[in-house]
Amino acid sequence: MRKKIGLTGDGAAAEAMRQIDPEVVAVYPITPQTEIVERFAEFVAEGLVQTELINVESEHSALSACCGSSMAGVRTMTCTSAQGLALMHEMLYIAAGNRLPIVMVNVNRTLSAPINIHNDQSDSLGSRDAGWIQLYCENPQEVYDTVIQAVRIAEDHQVMLPVMVCLDGFIVSHNMEPVELLDDGEVKEFIGEFKPRLNLLDTERPITAGNLTLPEYFFEHKYAQVYALEQSKEKIEEVGREFGDRFGRRYGLVEGYKLDDAEIAVITLGSMAGTARVAVDALRGEGIKAGLLKMRCYRPFPVQELAGALKNIRAAAVMEKAVSPGAPGPAVFSDIIAALYRQSVRINLISYVAGLGGRDVPVKSIHRVYEHLQKVAASGEPDRILNYLDLRGWE
Amino acid sequence: MALNLKELSQREPLFTGGARLCVGCPAPMIVKQVLYAAPHNPIVVNPTCCLEVSSAVFPYSSWKVPYYHNAFENAAAVASGIERAVVALKKRGRLARDKEFDIIVIGGDGGTYDIGLQALSGMLERGHRCLYVCYDNGAYMNTGIQRSGATPYGAWTTTSHVGPAQKGKQQPRKDIVQIAAAHGAYAANASLHAWRDLMRKVQTALNYDGPSFINVQAPCPRGWRFPSSKTVEIARLGTECCFYPLYEVTDGGKKWIINHTPRRKLPVEDYLRPQGRFAHFFQKGNEYLIEEFQRQVDERWEHLLKLAEMS
Numbered sequence: 001m002r003k004k005i006g007l008t009g010d011g012a013a014a015e016a017m018r019q020i021d022p023e024v025v026a027v028y029p030i031t032p033q034t035e036i037v038e039r040f041a042e043f044v045a046e047g048l049v050q051t052e053l054i055n056v057e058s059e060h061s062a063l064s065a066c067c068g069s070s071m072a073g074v075r076t077m078t079c080t081s082a083q084g085l086a087l088m089h090e091m092l093y094i095a096a097g098n099r100l101p102i103v104m105v106n107v108n109r110t111l112s113a114p115i116n117i118h119n120d121q122s123d124s125l126g127s128r129d130a131g132w133i134q135l136y137c138e139n140p141q142e143v144y145d146t147v148i149q150a151v152r153i154a155e156d157h158q159v160m161l162p163v164m165v166c167l168d169g170f171i172v173s174h175n176m177e178p179v180e181l182l183d184d185g186e187v188k189e190f191i192g193e194f195k196p197r198l199n200l201l202d203t204e205r206p207i208t209a210g211n212l213t214l215p216e217y218f219f220e221h222k223y224a225q226v227y228a229l230e231q232s233k234e235k236i237e238e239v240g241r242e243f244g245d246r247f248g249r250r251y252g253l254v255e256g257y258k259l260d261d262a263e264i265a266v267i268t269l270g271s272m273a274g275t276a277r278v279a280v281d282a283l284r285g286e287g288i289k290a291g292l293l294k295m296r297c298y299r300p301f302p303v304q305e306l307a308g309a310l311k312n313i314r315a316a317a318v319m320e321k322a323v324s325p326g327a328p329g330p331a332v333f334s335d336i337i338a339a340l341y342r343q344s345v346r347i348n349l350i351s352y353v354a355g356l357g358g359r360d361v362p363v364k365s366i367h368r369v370y371e372h373l374q375k376v377a378a379s380g381e382p383d384r385i386l387n388y389l390d391l392r393g394w395e
Numbered sequence: 396m397a398l399n400l401k402e403l404s405q406r407e408p409l410f411t412g413g414a415r416l417c418v419g420c421p422a423p424m425i426v427k428q429v430l431y432a433a434p435h436n437p438i439v440v441n442p443t444c445c446l447e448v449s450s451a452v453f454p455y456s457s458w459k460v461p462y463y464h465n466a467f468e469n470a471a472a473v474a475s476g477i478e479r480a481v482v483a484l485k486k487r488g489r490l491a492r493d494k495e496f497d498i499i500v501i502g503g504d505g506g507t508y509d510i511g512l513q514a515l516s517g518m519l520e521r522g523h524r525c526l527y528v529c530y531d532n533g534a535y536m537n538t539g540i541q542r543s544g545a546t547p548y549g550a551w552t553t554t555s556h557v558g559p560a561q562k563g564k565q566q567p568r569k570d571i572v573q574i575a576a577a578h579g580a581y582a583a584n585a586s587l588h589a590w591r592d593l594m595r596k597v598q599t600a601l602n603y604d605g606p607s608f609i610n611v612q613a614p615c616p617r618g619w620r621f622p623s624s625k626t627v628e629i630a631r632l633g634t635e636c637c638f639y640p641l642y643e644v645t646d647g648g649k650k651w652i653i654n655h656t657p658r659r660k661l662p663v664e665d666y667l668r669p670q671g672r673f674a675h676f677f678q679k680g681n682e683y684l685i686e687e688f689q690r691q692v693d694e695r696w697e698h699l700l701k702l703a704e705m706s
Contacts, residue, residue: 024476026479052483054476054521056521057514057520060469060514061475064469064472064473065472065475066476068463068472069476070476071463071465072477073480090466203460203496206459206460207462208456208458211454212453212464214452221453
């Protein structure tokens with residue numbers, strides 16, 4: 001039976017994992033992901049899942065053990081944050097290169113140094129080229145829904161790639177909101193059974209996996225992986241649509257909010273979208289045509305969808321919680337410029353790096369971004385492209 | 396399973412010829428023995444090492460058993476995941492309960508003693524039913540003979556050179572078997588020349604209700620600087636001088652058993668002399684290196700005798 005209960009983002013992720021009941025979960029605790037690990041360990045102790053839980057000695061081993069169990073042909077999940085994701089960095093590429101459909105919940109936290117346990121998205125955005133599908137969630141309900149969808153997406157035979165489900169540390173992970181849970185049976189039916197084409201346990205048809213692949217073949221193997229990630233867009237949309245048809249909450253690659261007739265817009269991912277909605281509503285009340293574009297899917301990058309949604313905008317700001325030191329611009333901003341260029345869409349685009357190391361991004365700060373956009377829209381050109389929201393002492 | 400040469404010679408090797416390993420390489424000798432001895436369905440996990448880059452070069456494979464290479468430092472963790480996958484499938488009735496697998500890691504000493512030690516410790520501590528076999532050639536041979544935690548005292552490598560200021564590696568080897576035994580695992584030292592002992596240990600390990608670790612002496616012609624026809628002979632000398640004794644630790648790390656006591660313990664000189672990596676030991680003024688090497692070997696052998704006597 002479906003029910004609505006209060007859950008944090010971590011709690012929602014754990015609840016989805018309970019219903020998915022994967023064969024193997026290998027995890028290592030790290031703030032602010034820990035609640036997921038602890039809750040899931042409770043489910044194991046109480047016999048609510050049949051999962052083999054491997055409490056490994058590091059995140060590197062967490063993802064390594066996941067590679068082993070996934071290559072053995074069983075449904076496999078893990079979760080981490082920040083330093084943990086960084087320690088997994090090597091394994092991220094291998095999991096994707098070996099085409100292993102592992103689902104990982106990443107609770108976004110900043111990367112050290114300075115050491116800091118609070119939220120930004122420098123961990124997952126910094127892993128953008130590892131070959132994983134990356135989906136960002138705005139609130140606990142989206143976390144719950146997305147973790148369930150991620151299993152279907154990853155295990156599709158046309159995809160066979162790992163999926164990272166990202167939620168902002170503390171802001172989403174520790175914030176309790178009402179979450180509608182599906183019936184256990186509905187989830188089981190939606191995700192189905194994992195049926196790998198090849199697996200290590202098939203001793204009748206022994207496979208050699210993880211070969212040394214020299215220049216003669218490497219490029220083609222890598223491109224096959226790149227192609228699969230590119231093609232996974234369709235599957236992400238299809239699964240999001242089917243989820244909506246069955247359970248009433250539809251998901252896509254990007255989501256516009258009051259964007260159709262908007263003149264200025266903020267583009268963002270994760271929890272900042274929730275705060276920006278409040279700003280948009282207030283501005284609309286003043287007659288200002290403000291809108292919001294939330295990127296749910298960051299990898300594969302929704303080039304056409306994003307450019308299509310922005311083509312009539314006069315000025316837009318990309319707000320992201322990560323910085324790319326020494327780069328022409330931060331990651332999401334740079335990607336969006338490339339996408340717009342590819343689609344021949346020319347709009348005034350500015351960047352706002354915000355909320356690093358857990359710095360709060362309140363509604364009033366987002367209002368300042370929209371004020372800046374109004375000026376850019378009026379003058380027809382940006383006065384300053386790279387901006388740092390609420391940064392003190394560096395004017 | 397009978398371990399006699401007549402019977403073994405009739406069986407199909409599970410590691411084929413044609414691999415790109417060097418002539419005289421000890422790795423395939425060890426792999427064949429391990430796979431012959433495995434009582435169930437073997438699945439091999441191989442960290443990045445000489446063996447991996449020479450036996451699984453796409454689109455070829457020397458492996459007639461399921462094989463997975465993932466990365467350098469994590470083979471024990473990968474094996475842990477495979478082992479739990481088997482348990483999970485059996486629990487759900489999706490795999491026959493009587494279908495048994497032998498999950499075997501085969502890795503070099505660099506990936507075991509050094510960069511892979513943490514993952515190995517995790518696998519042993521968690522008690523996975525996996526066998527970890529280290530083919531111990533005492534250096535990073537894949538990258539070109541750099542010193543590792545397994546390199547013997549005084550040995551020349553390309554990162555522990557011999558010159559006026561330094562005579563090879565300054566430290567003794569890490570005692571990896573003692574480390575494994577301290578986890579309560581079945582742990583053993585073996586050598587490729589003592590095939591019956593090695594294969595018995597593999598069978599013991601794979602029938603052991605818990606994790607296991609076997610360190611196997613693997614003389615490397617390229618890295619140790621001896622003719623490629625002498626691999627087995629050098630291994631025998633290593634054991635007969637008690638540098639590489641054959642022993643096992645059972646009963647959760649409590650019982651130490653020496654499997655072979657040389658009738659006449661050879662002086663280490665007999666083992667050192669044929670190897671170019673110890674050539675400087677025999678230069679004038681460097682006699683102390685031989686003495687120190689002998690002292691270390693004697694000390695460890697005496698300690699081993701005491702452990703065996705006590706347990």
